[in-house]
Amino acid sequence: MINWRTLMQELDHWHCSGQLVKLxxxxxxxxxxxxxxxxxxxxxxxxxxxxxxxxxxxxxxxxLPEFVAQHDCTILQHGYAHLNHAPAGxxxxxxxxxxxxxxITDELKMGAARMHETFSRQFIPVMVPPWNRIADKVVAxxxxxxxxxxxxxxxxxxxxxxGLLRCNTHVDIINWRxxxxxxxxxxxxxxxxxxxxxxRANRADPDEPTGLLTHHQRHDQSMWQxxxxxxxxxxxxxxxxxxxxxxxxxxxxx
Ligand SMILES: [Zn+2]
Numbered sequence: 001m002i003n004w005r006t007l008m009q010e011l012d013h014w015h016c017s018g019q020l021v022k023l024x025x026x027x028x029x030x031x032x033x034x035x036x037x038x039x040x041x042x043x044x045x046x047x048x049x050x051x052x053x054x055x056x057x058x059x060x061x062x063x064l065p066e067f068v069a070q071h072d073c074t075i076l077q078h079g080y081a082h083l084n085h086a087p088a089g090x091x092x093x094x095x096x097x098x099x100x101x102x103x104i105t106d107e108l109k110m111g112a113a114r115m116h117e118t119f120s121r122q123f124i125p126v127m128v129p130p131w132n133r134i135a136d137k138v139v140a141x142x143x144x145x146x147x148x149x150x151x152x153x154x155x156x157x158x159x160x161x162x163g164l165l166r167c168n169t170h171v172d173i174i175n176w177r178x179x180x181x182x183x184x185x186x187x188x189x190x191x192x193x194x195x196x197x198x199x200r201a202n203r204a205d206p207d208e209p210t211g212l213l214t215h216h217q218r219h220d221q222s223m224w225q226x227x228x229x230x231x232x233x234x235x236x237x238x239x240x241x242x243x244x245x246x247x248x249x250x251x252x253x254x
Contacts, residue, residue, distance in 0.1 A: 001186065002186050002189050002190045002193060003185070003186065003189065004185075004189065004229070004233060006189060006193055007189050007192060007193055007233070008233065008237070010193045010196050010197060010200075011196075011234070011237045011239050011240060012239075013200065014196070014200065014239045015237070015238055015239035019200075019239070020239055020240075020241050021196065021210070021234075021237075021239045021240045021241065022209035022210065022241050022243055023209055023210050023211070023212065023234065023240060023241070023242050023243065024050070024052070024167065024209045024210075024211050024212070024242065024243045024244075024245060024248055025044070025049060025050065025051050025052065025211070025212045025214070025242065026052045026054060026076070026128065026151060026169050026211055026212070026213055026214075026245070027040055027051060027052070027053050027054070027213075027214045027215065027216050028053075028054045028078060028128065028213070028214075028215050029054065029056070029078065029082070029215055029216075029217055030053045030054070030055050030060070030064065030068070030075075030216070031055070031056070031059050031060045031061060031064060032060065032061040032063060032064050033063055033064060033067040034217075036216040036217055036219055037067075037216055037217075039216070039219070039224060040214070040216040040219075041071045041073060043224075043227055043228065043231060044071075044072070044073065045071070045072065046231075047231040047232070047235050047242075048235075049231055049235065049242040050072070050073070050074065050242060050243065050244035050245060050246075051072075051073045051074070051245075052073070052074045052075075052076050052126075052151075052245035053068065053073050053074070053075055053076065054075075054076045054077070054078035054128040055075055055076070055077065055078055055115070055119075056077075056078045056079055056080060056081055056082040056111075056130070057077060057080060057081075057110075057111030057112070057114045057115050058080050058081035058082075058107075058111060059081060059082055065118045065119055068119070068122060069119075069122065073122065074122060074123075074124055074244065074245040074246050075115065075119045075122045075123045075124070076123075076124060076126045076127075076128045076151065076245065077108075077111060077112060077115050077123075077125070077126065077127055077128065077147075078128045078129075078130060079094045079095055079108075079111075079127075079128070079129055079130040080094065080104075080107040080108055080110075080111045081094070081107070082094060082130045084131075085098040085099055086098055091131065091133065092130075092131045092133075093130075093131055093133045093134075094129065094130045094131070094133075095108075095129045095130070095133065095134040095135060095138045096133060096134070096135045096138075097135045097137065101135075101137045101138060101141060104138050104141075105138070105141045105145060108127070108138075108141075108142070108145055108147075109145050109146075112125060112145060112146055112147070124148075124149070124245065124246055124249055125146050125147045125148050125149070126147065126148065126149035126150065126151060126245070126249050127142055127147050127149070127150045127151070127164075128150075128151050128152075129150075129152060132152040132153040132169075133152070134150075134152065139161070139162055139164070140162050142162065142163075142164055143162055143163030143164055147164060148163070148164060148165065148249065149164055149165045149166070149167065149249035150164045150165075150166050151166070151167055151168055151169060151211070152166075152168050152169075153168055153169050153170070153172065153213065154168060154170065155168065155170060155195060155198065155204040155205065155208065156168050156205055156208050157205075158205075159205060159207060159208065165249055167208060167209060167211065167248050167249065168208065168211055169211030169212065169213035170191060170192070170194075170195040170210050170211050170213075171188060171191040171192045171195070171210065171211065171212045171213060172191070172213040173188050173212070173213070173214055173223055173226060173227070174214075174215055174218055174223075175187075180215075180218045181220075182220065182222045182223045182226065185226055185229075188226060188230075192210065192212075195210045196210060209243050209248060212230070214227065
């Protein structure tokens with residue numbers, strides 16, 4: 001059984017071998033101020049853990065920019081309008097092969113201009129594809145559009161591709177197949193310790209920071225409690241470093 005002790009033992013392994021456990025935090029779908037977004041930002045601030053918020057440029061409401069400007073967080077671009085263009089029965093996808101590449105890139109370009117203009121220095125040109133899915137033909141265009149990074153889900157195969165630095169996420173605390181409920185403490189800790197042990201064994205890129213993935217609009221009490229516990233325990237461990245998204249994505253291979 002995997003529990004908090006398992007995680008602490010894994011962190012201790014890293015500490016004993018003099019290695020840092022690099023973590024980062026991405027939260028998706030910020031579109032307006034609200035209690036959940038406030039709660040999320042408070043956690044980030046209370047624990048001094050940097051937060052990357054992904055925002056869809058065609059979706060956010062006018063009061064979001066001023067609200068996030070009052071907080072210490074980094075904004076990433078979450079596709080364009082978070083619309084599904086896959087036919088019924090297929091996995092949801094906005095940036096897939098269902099539309100011509102130029103139609104998608106025109107949207108992303110327009111979106112990036114809006115993000116730069118609205119969020120100014122809080123925004124970094126990193127693409128977070130909705131549903132963590134993106135066609136290769138779109139990835140190939142991103143650098144030309146000004147993007148320098150990309151983030152999806154599961155361990156990366158390569159740190160840099162097509163002029164983009166990739167830092168994925170690995171610990172999604174939501175079980176989407178179960179209607180968006182909490183995956184549970186054991187499953188969330190299993191995802192986290194699995195990526196750490198894979199890195200330690202060189203079976204996953206040891207340089208990829210392990211990414212926590214949250215969706216604040218969906219959080220219930222059990223998820224808030226898990227996050228509080230996770231931040232509390234990891235921040236109290238000497239091997240752990242929570243990295244700021246802006247720094248994480250600053251080391252771009254040109
Ligand atoms: Zn999303």
